[in-house]
Amino acid sequence: MAKSSNITAAKGFRAGGMTCGIKTSGKPDLVIITSDFPCASAGVFTTNKMPGAPVIVSKKHVANGKAQAIVCNSGCSNVCTGEQGIADALTMCLQTGQQLGIDPSDVLVCSTGVIGHMLPMDKIEAGIENLAPKLKRGPQADAATAKAILTTDLVPKTAHVSFKLGTKTIHIGGIAKGSGMIAPNMATMLSFITTDIAITPALLKQVLKRVADISYNRISVDEDTSTSDSVLILANGQAGNRLIDKPGKNLTLFENALTQLCKDLAYQIVKDGEGATRVYRAQVSGAASIKDANLIGKTIANSPLVKTAVHGCDPNWGRLVMAVGRSGANVKPQKLDIAIGGILLCKSGQPTQLSKTQLVKVEKHMMSKEVLLSVNLNMGQGESEWLGCDLSREYITINADYTT
Amino acid sequence: MAKSSNITAAKGFRAGGMTCGIKTSGKPDLVIITSDFPCASAGVFTTNKMPGAPVIVSKKHVANGKAQAIVCNSGCSNVCTGEQGIADALTMCLQTGQQLGIDPSDVLVCSTGVIGHMLPMDKIEAGIENLAPKLKRGPQADAATAKAILTTDLVPKTAHVSFKLGTKTIHIGGIAKGSGMIAPNMATMLSFITTDIAITPALLKQVLKRVADISYNRISVDEDTSTSDSVLILANGQAGNRLIDKPGKNLTLFENALTQLCKDLAYQIVKDGEGATRVYRAQVSGAASIKDANLIGKTIANSPLVKTAVHGCDPNWGRLVMAVGRSGANVKPQKLDIAIGGILLCKSGQPTQLSKTQLVKVEKHMMSKEVLLSVNLNMGQGESEWLGCDLSREYITINADYTT
Structure with a gap:
């Protein structure tokens, strides 16, 4: 057997x-x-x-x-x-x-x-x-x-x-x-x-x-x-x-x-999520508490605007800023770092100056099957990792076009 | 002038x-x-x-x-x-x-x-x-x-x-x-x-x-x-x-x-929401408190599964059950009533027996420009009304296909 x-x-x-x-x-x-x-x-x-x-x-x-x-x-x-x-x-x-x-x-x-x-x-x-x-x-x-x-x-x-x-x-x-x-x-x-x-x-x-x-x-x-x-x-x-x-x-x-x-x-x-074409990993670090890290990770995993950005391969870190801000977690805007695929896009709450090479690297990473979105609050030891999938037209098809 | x-x-x-x-x-x-x-x-x-x-x-x-x-x-x-x-x-x-x-x-x-x-x-x-x-x-x-x-x-x-x-x-x-x-x-x-x-x-x-x-x-x-x-x-x-x-x-x-x-x-x-084709009104009544009514109204207004059901003209009241249950509000399942377009689909937590005429009426209502989703918890005086719009492929297009 x-x-x-x-x-x-x-x-x-x-x-x-x-x-x-x-x-x-x-x-x-x-x-x-x-x-x-x-x-x-x-x-x-x-x-x-x-x-x-x-x-x-x-x-x-x-x-x-x-x-x-x-x-x-x-x-x-x-x-x-x-x-x-x-x-x-x-x-x-x-x-x-x-x-x-x-x-x-x-x-x-x-x-x-x-x-x-x-x-x-x-x-x-x-x-x-x-x-x-x-x-x-x-x-x-x-x-x-x-x-x-x-x-x-x-x-x-x-x-x-x-x-x-x-x-x-x-x-x-x-x-x-x-x-x-x-x-x-x-x-x-x-x-x-x-x-x-x-x-x-x-x-x-x-x-x-x-x-x-x-x-x-x-x-x-x-x-x-x-x-x-x-x-x-x-x-x-x-x-x-x-x-x-x-x-x-x-x-x-x-x-x-x-x-x-x-x-x-x-x-x-997550990989088999309705209509999903790709998975993303929301890595949160430096939060004041694990509870805060989870609030942020969950908001990023849930956010329709992050999901659609991932679907569109758009390194739109402003949507991560939005998600961090609406999560309910403690955050000091002037300390916030955001990276995509390991490349820092926002340092101390302000845009970094990316070289052309780095920008191409980020854009390429956004096209991969698994996207890494990292948020560091630089406030404490709270860490958490969440998984989300992208939001595609297929999700709408699955959930709207079937009728009773 | x-x-x-x-x-x-x-x-x-x-x-x-x-x-x-x-x-x-x-x-x-x-x-x-x-x-x-x-x-x-x-x-x-x-x-x-x-x-x-x-x-x-x-x-x-x-x-x-x-x-x-x-x-x-x-x-x-x-x-x-x-x-x-x-x-x-x-x-x-x-x-x-x-x-x-x-x-x-x-x-x-x-x-x-x-x-x-x-x-x-x-x-x-x-x-x-x-x-x-x-x-x-x-x-x-x-x-x-x-x-x-x-x-x-x-x-x-x-x-x-x-x-x-x-x-x-x-x-x-x-x-x-x-x-x-x-x-x-x-x-x-x-x-x-x-x-x-x-x-x-x-x-x-x-x-x-x-x-x-x-x-x-x-x-x-x-x-x-x-x-x-x-x-x-x-x-x-x-x-x-x-x-x-x-x-x-x-x-x-x-x-x-x-x-x-x-x-x-x-x-x-809401009517001009991204990709929206229709508006829905979530009417909550009978909640134990206004806070509870708002929790439920907000969850219904936010829910991707309610939004896609409205988009697909699907009188899928199970998605309202789900939203009520996940809202965090107090609820007694055996008291829950749900109506769409004024027609009762769930009474005391169980499906009603709809006549063919009523079913056609509900389905017709789901196709109108403004859909009325009513939830009565039969527990108290808490009331609230929220507005949501449907979730369409156009939302994905607007938010995914534009790239930086």
């Missing part, structure tokens, strides 16, 4: 994806991921105050720090569906649990797609019954799973890292979706992560929160947050390492590996 | 606009507005923490509540220009004051256009010398003035209201610019208002602040705030009314008229 490269890369996990008929396109739309052993588990969920029913149910099911399976459909988000929506999400857990022989409260559930429609439960129930016995390990199962959580994403997003803890090899595999739509849907972000590390639920929760904050929470396609965003992790301990139950070197090694994986997946989401 | 309809509609004001050569297009780019009599004066300025030199200077000059003239150039914003920028803004005041025979500290100054370039002071100084002696009253002067503050705005924005205070007729005239760019500029909002009412500077300041908050501060084209936004008002008392020096009926009459004028100009700005 070829080596598995993502969601079943860790020992003891099986997964699968299939078409159950929610999407009219006939594309795959149902996924189950499970561990053959009990898992420590944690989740990070949307802060949107109109969360979907699956978010409400998964939050409850993950609260005790254990879970053993994830069931997810794409094509219908089960948001704004009232009590029936909650009942439907619970039914998905119940049925998945029964099929897999695990407690339904150990099943986490996600849905992504159109808001305000009821799930076609007959199709989903038939799908779960069909899919659950067929879950497998290996590249084919990986590929089917990564594909079936997508909506209008152009490409599946997958990642895998491994590292040594003493003599044991730890695997972490993950998949994600985001930045796509099916008319008339929200862009939604989902990520599922499996690992064979042995770790306590409490530490897993802390680590996932910290890692999500510097990976998935530092990207922007269009600033609009979804009602379904969820990041879920299952850790089944099958790698055989000594249980990580306190902070220390082993926890740090795990956190670093998980960070690498999640940053990789987050980058893939 | 034909009746003046805006900036010189009030007694005792003269104005003019001309080409002084800042814009390479040769379009008009210099404006002076003055009163023949001393004025009470007030200003509201950008909250952007990288304000332009003219903002810094005008704030100082208006601090004592008096002013007698405004000088403004378009084509170069005088932002990120350090001490030289401050000196240049002061020079504009000094020269305008000398030409008009008034104290330079009674001159307010604005600049709009590209960030990070020095003003071409030789051209501006020659322009002021040329223009100042030619200021006039009447339609021609009005038109020239309204035109010369524009950047890539498609149309001038002008308004005039009058009302009676006892036997006296009060005039208020105004012009505005906004939502336009010249490559590679920020969208900027400027508005200049003249009136012949007699009012104390302290009350004028209070009224202008309140009015700006519910007019200019409740619109969004693309969320990006400018480093130059300024609203300035001059009140010269020539209508002959008894000085308004305390709250009461007369102040209310003035405030209502000023609100009407500013809302009119704000609407014109």
Whole structure:
């Protein structure tokens, strides 16, 4: 069997994806991921105050720090569906649990797609019954799973890292979706992560929160947050390492590996942003605090005027000045430095005198696939890095021209 | 002489606009507005923490509540220009004051256009010398003035209201610019208002602040705030009314008229938003507080996904759900009502069952020039109304395809 490269890369996990008929396109739309052993588990969920029913149910099911399976459909988000929506999400857990022989409260559930429609439960129930016995390990199962959580994403997003803890090899595999739509849907972000590390639920929760904050929470396609965003992790301990139950070197090694994986997946989401042709990295340094650095990074990642400048390959640093100024962060105008592609365009709040060669270099950098926008406030130690993508006509096409 | 309809509609004001050569297009780019009599004066300025030199200077000059003239150039914003920028803004005041025979500290100054370039002071100084002696009253002067503050705005924005205070007729005239760019500029909002009412500077300041908050501060084209936004008002008392020096009926009459004028100009700005084809009105009611209502109204006015839905005539109320949920306002999902064009699409957090006739009605409404999006939280008395415009490919063209 070829080596598995993502969601079943860790020992003891099986997964699968299939078409159950929610999407009219006939594309795959149902996924189950499970561990053959009990898992420590944690989740990070949307802060949107109109969360979907699956978010409400998964939050409850993950609260005790254990879970053993994830069931997810794409094509219908089960948001704004009232009590029936909650009942439907619970039914998905119940049925998945029964099929897999695990407690339904150990099943986490996600849905992504159109808001305000009821799930076609007959199709989903038939799908779960069909899919659950067929879950497998290996590249084919990986590929089917990564594909079936997508909506209008152009490409599946997958990642895998491994590292040594003493003599044991730890695997972490993950998949994600985001930045796509099916008319008339929200862009939604989902990520599922499996690992064979042995770790306590409490530490897993802390680590996932910290890692999500510097990976998935530092990207922007269009600033609009979804009602379904969820990041879920299952850790089944099958790698055989000594249980990580306190902070220390082993926890740090795990956190670093998980960070690498999640940053990789987050980058893939931005790169596949709706209509995106290029990615930009907003590097903020010298802020009075990390909070300030994040305010500025986020504003640059969100700004339509920065996005369109990147799309037009225009080294228009005035738009970065604007974004810094409107971010709400502390700033001393006479200390502000701005560079694009490492070349200083604004020093101490005033334009630098660029040579012709430097100007050509900046313009060339603006045409590259990844643009580096650096802001230094020269006020303190606050640093932050955010990812954004450009804003193109295709974004308008995707989001305006599909009609209900 | 034909009746003046805006900036010189009030007694005792003269104005003019001309080409002084800042814009390479040769379009008009210099404006002076003055009163023949001393004025009470007030200003509201950008909250952007990288304000332009003219903002810094005008704030100082208006601090004592008096002013007698405004000088403004378009084509170069005088932002990120350090001490030289401050000196240049002061020079504009000094020269305008000398030409008009008034104290330079009674001159307010604005600049709009590209960030990070020095003003071409030789051209501006020659322009002021040329223009100042030619200021006039009447339609021609009005038109020239309204035109010369524009950047890539498609149309001038002008308004005039009058009302009676006892036997006296009060005039208020105004012009505005906004939502336009010249490559590679920020969208900027400027508005200049003249009136012949007699009012104390302290009350004028209070009224202008309140009015700006519910007019200019409740619109969004693309969320990006400018480093130059300024609203300035001059009140010269020539209508002959008894000085308004305390709250009461007369102040209310003035405030209502000023609100009407500013809302009119704000609407014109949104309508002429970059690439905009249509306006939408976000009406929020039933919020727990006005603050919450504003959070939601602002999020709907800013949201790229709402903007693209309006552009695509798509009655996609799920995007309003998303915007309500991400606004930060308090919301009880099971109480949320959403209507488009007055037709309820979501009742108590769940989809309504629309008849075919109603659905056709909603779809027809989405195609109209002004779309009404209503959100009722059913939680309290908080109300707010915001204006947004749609997001079109033309926005991308304007902001991406112009290069430096």
